[in-house]
Amino acid sequence: MATRTPLSYRDKDDFGRPKPPSLQTDQWRSTLRFRRKRRPIFIVIAICAILYLFFHSKWWNDGLLLADGPVSDHATNPAAIPKDSKFGSAPPSHNAVKVDPSMKSADPNASKFIYNGPIRFLGLYETLAKVQSFNSKLRNRHVVFVAANMNTASILAGVACEMSVAKKNVVHLALVGRNELSIEFFRKANGMNSDGCGVIIHDARPDYASVSTDDRMGLSLKSSLKYIREYITPTVFVSDMDREDLWFQKSIVQKSKDLGITHIKLPHDVSTIPWFQKLDAVSLGAWDKPLIDIVIHADSHSGQLIRLLKSLKNADYFTASLPRLYIDLNPDTDSTIRDFINGFNWPSKDRIFIRHRITPRSTSLDEDQTEFVESFYPNGKESAVLFLSPNIELSPFYFQFLFYSILEYKHSNAQFALDSSLIYGISLDAPLSRVDGKPFDPSVIVPSPPSENEDRYLTPYLYAAPTTHATLFFGNHWRLLHLYIARRLDQAYTKGVDYTIPATLSKSFPQWNKHFLELLTAGGYLMLYPNFDPADSLAVYHTEAESKTDLDKLLDTAKEYKEKILKKCGGLKKDDGVEDSVDDLFCDGDEGIKEKQRLERLDAGKVERAAEKERTKEEEARKLKEEKEKVLQSEKLIREKERKRLDKIKSDQDQRKSNQEAAKVGKSNTAREEERHEAPNPKKGPAKAVDGRPRIIPHKIVSLDDLDNVPVEVNGEQINAKAN
Template identity: 50%
Template sequence: MTPPPKYRDKDDLGRPKSGSSPFLHDAASNWRASTFRFRRKRRTIFVFLAICAIVYLLLHSRWWNAVLVVEDRQQRGTNDDLGSSSYDYYSSSSGRKVKPSHGKSGSHKAASADSKDAHISKFTYDGPVRFVHLYETLSRVQQFHFRLRNPHVVFIAASMNTASILAGLACEMSAAKRNVVHLVLAGRSEISIEFFKKANGMAHNDACSVVIHDARPDKAGISTDARMTLAIRSAVRYIKDYIGPTVLVTDTEREEAWFRSAVTSKAEELQIAHVTLPYDISTIPWLQKLDALSLGSWHKPAIDIVIHADAHSGRLVRLLKTLEKADYFNAPLPRLFIDLDPSTDKSVRDFITSYKWPSKDRLFVRHRILPKSSAQDDPLAFVESFFPNSENSAVLLLSPNIELSPFYYHYLFYAILEYKHSNAQSGLDPNLIYGISLDLPLTLLDGKPFDPTILSSDESPASESAKKKPNSDSPFFYAAPSTHATLFFGTHWRLLHLYLAKRLDAAYTKGVDYSLPSKISSTIPQWVSYFAELLTAGGYTMLYPNFAPSDSLAVYHPPKEASSVTARTQQDVMRSNNILNQLPNGRLPLWSELPVLGMDGTRTTIASGLTAAQKYKSQILSKCGGVKRNDGEDDSVDDLFCSNGEAVQERKRLAREHQRQRELEAQAEAEAERKALARNALEAKRREREQAEAAEKMPNKPPTPEAPVAAQPLVEQAKSPVEEEPVDDDDAPKAAGAAAAPRMPVIHNKIISLADLEDVPVEVNGETVHPQDQT
């Protein structure tokens, strides 16, 4: 074994001294080899890191990305409109053009055709696409990675006329300070960005803080439609990668076909919400008040309209005309369900037959067998008229006595996007709002008139932290539902279905007190009473408008026979779009600024409503072990009823009681039948004795053939109106036995025809004669 070198045999650096040991040469060689291997590994690591740094600089440095090239190529032969050939690519560092691989593509065919007819069209260039100025602005925008709350809104325009219109809308949206607004120019115009800003009043950043991007490709003025289509698709993809917008906004009615198809298809492919504006953008002035998350939910609401017509449905025609004339801008059209009464006039049926709104495939007419009174009294008949098919479904219940404003759908759509999807309303659970009413309530649930002056009191609004006094024209929350013109969200209508399924089952409601803290009038429909129980237990509330009477969204005209309901005087529907003018500060307020009314019509807060909900749940579940834990499911009402085990046991107990009742009824029927037989037997015995005694007293002469005594059956004798004798229960079996084997009567000293006697024995001259023996 080789001894280790001693300390004195090493130099100052710890290396073995030469000649100090016979093994020093081998040790030095090993040390140098290991050092070389370490240096070689370290040099490899350094080279790898340098290569990574160079690649990073090439991909992210500004001088490399000064020109963005098209990489949005389609597979060959898959899209004729976009072209499928490999385009030329340019490198800004070398300026060298890479020769493309030519293929048989639709775009090259179009380019060759355009080259032959150059005198007809100047859009002949179909070369490679480069964005010279796009990266310069995209690199300045900080990308937000929180996709659910991304505040970026991008307006895209190809036409300069459209771009000028969108520029004004974008500036107004930017002034609201709820979004980061971008405007993308992607057309053939060669106007500079500086000139465009000056022409539209956007030169100073203080005037408009919209970020403008130049997504026009090189040689855009002479590019073919296929090249421009590929350019706009590539620009949208770059915007998605760098900015990650929530929504794209375009005015497609003023744009060319290639632009509409390119933006629509690419937005759908990248799963970006795409909002198309109407031709007259001024008709939706509330759009710029929305944030990016609300605009991204533009296509989510799915509204169905349900009308329950009564026998006096002459006003139904007026309602249908107001629905048809209303302004639905570019929102998805609702479906319409009309529920006709059996006694509907023929003129109304003929009008509905020729009614074409919204379309024949979205109009559904149903005819009831029973009159409306039965449907109004039966909660199932009314609630079952609608069931949501998605979480974004909603039903607008309209009374035939309602007259709507042409702009009712604007308010509904604006309120849904603001209070159900907005990021600014994140402090409020959207599920607490179960609906939106279009008119003020006429009465409270107890039948007393509704007083709007309570809304302007000094009591606190929805949130305890809100210190501002609510405006007199501010919308408000009210827990009680309205039945004239009300939109109910599908999630809460589905809960009502589940609630009624158990509420009307005695197994779940035995011994439970569902009485509400507030009194409900007998004139309120029964389904509203059950709905009020569910709303109180959940702490839900409804949004009501508070517009001027002359600018109402809906006006209720009570029928003549409804003397207890009086309509408000000087009411008229809104004829012009004054929605923002009727709202405080020209917008829908934050939920924390709105006043709140409880189920009884008194001022309260959202927090107080939730506390009252817990108290009510404790009341109804006091005999079932108290309030249960929430199972966490949205579509569940199990925490409002006894447990399933208790319900099963109760259902079994009810079944046993029902079976016992049936058995008792069967025993009672058998006992009554037995007593009837006993009475009949005793009655027959008594008649036999009477007949025997009467026969002994009669003279010795033949009976008249018209009324032979023995020919009458015993059953017919039992039916004669003779006073019944009381039958003792103990003698009943004996009487039954006597009835089973009755003794045949014997007629003494009577000489009559044997044919008339049938089976009755007769004593003749002291001898008993039987008719069977004579045959």
């Protein structure tokens, strides 16, 4: 017979009977414990799913995007937007709206742009969502053309297609105007269906666009740019402002600034800047960075200066910021030139600066070591200076070449592999001679093109030596030149050092240029020279040897030269990592001069320390005096406080004493008054006080009959003549 396990009292009910299995405590607890564990998991999963659908999906609003604006003007839920009885309901897949004929006014002068209701974008989300799926791989490569006017849109479509063919950027075109043409028709009409044109078109037009007010269209444009920024993070917005309405111009400028995105305003004739399509998104993002100043050193009789100034004024500056102009005049400059400059208004009167010397130059600029360099100092990282000789004439496209070269070779994403400081400037003309005085022929160093159909005069080249006729220098390198020449002219750093560069210099080579060439040789810097037309490729050549070289060999030459000039102090010095520093190109100063300077600094230090010691003593004496004054003042306050306390105590005592005497006098007067009205009766016994005790009559003469019953106060004691 099987043995039954006795049940615990927990397994029995109140009558001692076994509980059903479903109600036994352990099993019920395990069931509750299981449910408690799973419930939070389900809640967390549900919350995550809701958040994912809210932030990563638009199914909840049928792919509609709503415009920014006050809640009173724009509904937050598409389902809550009421239908306008006059305009009807917009088609679900198109922005065109059939306007109620009753809305058409008989007045021909009445505006048809009268709708100012809530804004919805019916087709914008579809294209933005597709781009967002692969946006992480193409970050910083998006360029967005924005157009409201259809004529402008057609022009920008051609430019966008050319940029797309270059395959440097992901190109977009956003239509934001009132026109109701379908996207498919726009593509066909502008030939954008070809395989080479990979422009992504976004329909950023609001519903009821054809009858919307200017305010509604402006708000719609701002909202669409915000959505484009959130979905694809473009680097730049591009527009043609000349052909657009005022609401478009104001809205895109303001919103671009708010979003921190570069806005490029194309010129009226886009064909005048054919190089624009060749730039990548990173270089286009730096469109507003180049700051160019022009410096002209006029000769005494340079009649050609007028021709130079006219060529500056007639050049094409498209929509870029105009440069500032500095003209350095000698005291004996021809009066004709002075009169012309007084009436010269380009770029504007507030951007022209005339420097007039009091005394004529003792030497020419080529011979002076500091005057040419001191004529300019950069005021920012993006600052650059263009030195122009008064005897040249500029091409109308000189500024375009400089602007393109700065963006392409200083800011382009393709140049990130190179040292950003490799190129120190851009020349507008080829060198007339090499540094050794021999004629310079670019055809010798520029390689022949691989095909006969290609022109070799399409490739700019790099060359170390600078020219001085028409040359732009970048601000950071010009700042280094200032530091280098200041140190180079100090004998404490140059005594016993051989600064001869590997190349042989001509005797006619400018003196300041020799020092500049030393800096360029030690740093491995190069200048970009044009070869008639700018292009995409860039080659580096060593013209002194009339042979091709590469950057590695150039840097090796720079290293060898630095070892030579630093041989006195043990060879190359460790780079200090400071951008504007030339300490790694100089040994410490001459020992004798250094010792003298050290003693001078020591003496100056002694004087300074003595003065500091005297100032310290005076300061300590002043502080001690202030401390004593504080102690005396504190003691005075304590004494005054104690005196007031004692006076108060004495006053309180006098007041209490006065009150006591007044009380005694009052009692005495009261007793006399009572005796006067109430004589003692021998039969009734002694007079009683109010409390039942015998009344005491101080110092009062009574009859002998009363002495037996009435107590008498004598010297503060109550005495009964007759004891009981």
